[in-house]
Amino acid sequence: xxxxxxxxxxxxxxxxxxxxxxxxxxxxxxxxxxxxxxxxxxxxxxxxxxxxxxxxxxxxxxxxxxxxxxxxxxxxxxxxxxxxxxxxxxxxxxxxxxxxxxxxxxxxxxxxxxxxxxxxxxxxxxxxxxxxxxxxxxxxxxxxxxxxxxxxxxxxxxxxxxxxxxxxxxxxxxxxxxxxxxxxxxxxxxxxxxxxxxxxxxxxxxxxxxxxxxxxxxxxxxxxxxxxxxxxxxxxxxxxxxxxxxxxxxxxxxxxxxxx
Numbered sequence: 001x002x003x004x005x006x007x008x009x010x011x012x013x014x015x016x017x018x019x020x021x022x023x024x025x026x027x028x029x030x031x032x033x034x035x036x037x038x039x040x041x042x043x044x045x046x047x048x049x050x051x052x053x054x055x056x057x058x059x060x061x062x063x064x065x066x067x068x069x070x071x072x073x074x075x076x077x078x079x080x081x082x083x084x085x086x087x088x089x090x091x092x093x094x095x096x097x098x099x100x101x102x103x104x105x106x107x108x109x110x111x112x113x114x115x116x117x118x119x120x121x122x123x124x125x126x127x128x129x130x131x132x133x134x135x136x137x138x139x140x141x142x143x144x145x146x147x148x149x150x151x152x153x154x155x156x157x158x159x160x161x162x163x164x165x166x167x168x169x170x171x172x173x174x175x176x177x178x179x180x181x182x183x184x185x186x187x188x189x190x191x192x193x194x195x196x197x198x199x200x201x202x203x204x205x206x207x208x209x210x211x212x213x214x215x216x217x218x219x220x221x222x223x224x225x226x227x228x229x230x231x232x233x234x235x236x237x238x239x240x241x242x243x244x245x246x247x248x249x250x251x252x253x254x255x256x257x258x259x260x
Contacts, residue, residue, distance in 0.1 A: 001029075001259050002130050002137045002155065004185075007162035008172035009143035012193045015225060015235055016162055016248055017140040018045030022097040022236050023252040029136040032092070032129065036104045042140045043103065046095035047234040056093060058105025059125060060118050065091075070117040078117045084125045088133070097236055102129075130155035136259075144172060158258060159188045160216075160251075163207075165200040170207045177213055187258060189216040191251060196221040217251035219244050 001024070005017040014037070021033040035042035035058075043053035059065065065087070070078035092100040104122060129137055139156065159180040163173035173190060180188045190213045192204035201218055208215040224239035231238070239245055 001157055001255065002139075003158045003160060003255065004139045004141050004156040005160045005162060006141040006176050006180075007143065008169045011162045011164050011169050012219070012225075013143070013162045014041050014045050014140050015229075015244075016160065016191065016193065016219070016251075017138050018042055018234070019236065019245055019248040020252050020255075021046065021099045021136075021138040022095075023249050024136045024138070025098040027252075027256070030134075031099045031136045031138065032088075032133065033095075033099050033101045034104050034126075034129065034137060034139040035101065036126075036139055037142050038105065040103050040105070043093065043095075043101055044232055045234055045236070046099055046101055047097055047236055048093060048095050048101065050232060052093070056101075056103045058103045059087065059091065060105030060122055062091075066118050066121050069121050078120065080120060082121070082124065084121070084128045087121075087125055088129070127155060154183055154185075157186055158255060159185045160191055161188070162191050162193050163204065164192070164194040165203040170204070174207075174211055174213070177211070189214050191216060192218040194221045195219060216254050217247055219247045219251075 003020065005013045005020070007013045017033065021031050025031045033042055033046060040058060043056060044050065069082040072079055088102065092102045095101055104126070159176070161173045161176045163169045177188050177190065190208050192201065192215065195201050195204065195218050204218065205215065207213070220243045222239065222242045222244035224242040225235050225244050228235045228238035235242070235245060
């Protein structure tokens with residue numbers, strides 16, 4: 001399975017991605033988690049210690065690697081064809097929960113200089129990971145909808161769009177859903193998160209129904225998850241018995257139906 005987890009910033013997609021990745025590992029899958037967010041936090045969610053997480057250089061920012069893969073020795077000209085399998089072997093980090101993590105990074109602002117070679121490497125690597133690798137892949141996407149325009153999630157099997165009950169979050173979820181369908185993603189689902197009461201639940205259910213979206217889970221608001229985040233601890237340990245983690249695992253059970 002190749003699963004992308006998307007949504008507006010702050011809706012909790014990184015926690016969902018991390019719990020799902022560990023769940024699939026427990027089920028016997030070889031699992032690769034990809035952090036494609038410009039502010040990567042998936043390492044901490046997967047239980048990788050802070051000092052080790054801080055040493056991870058995102059592929060997009062690894063100047064030496066980008067140059068090695070794309071340089072032709074001619075200024076302004078770079079190679080379009082190169083191998084990426086070695087990147088997976090050299091740059092993944094093993095988490096305590098038997099999940100391999102690759103921190104990808106993403107496109108910076110237009111004023112950050114020429115990003116063409118870096119984009120070429122990241123795109124080639126994503127295609128390799130999502131098309132050629134025989135394993136479960138869980139990708140924590142960049143917040144918002146911009147990544148859909150770049151075709152980042154083009155090859156995934158399942159798009160999970162996370163939303164809370166706020167209007168802005170649901171509108172972002174609707175846009176991501178529509179773009180994913182247009183891009184040909186085979187299965188696109190909505191997951192409600194941070195559901196604090198029946199009112200929140202009703203808003204999300206009505207939103208899904210009104211927009212013909214498939215709702216596969218409602219994750220309750222949980223103080224344990226918040227405390228884990230504040231303390232920089234993984235919810236897989238600090239909140240492993242929480243209702244939120246239990247519900248994310250139930251979403252994982254539903255997704256197992258679609259394994260290839």
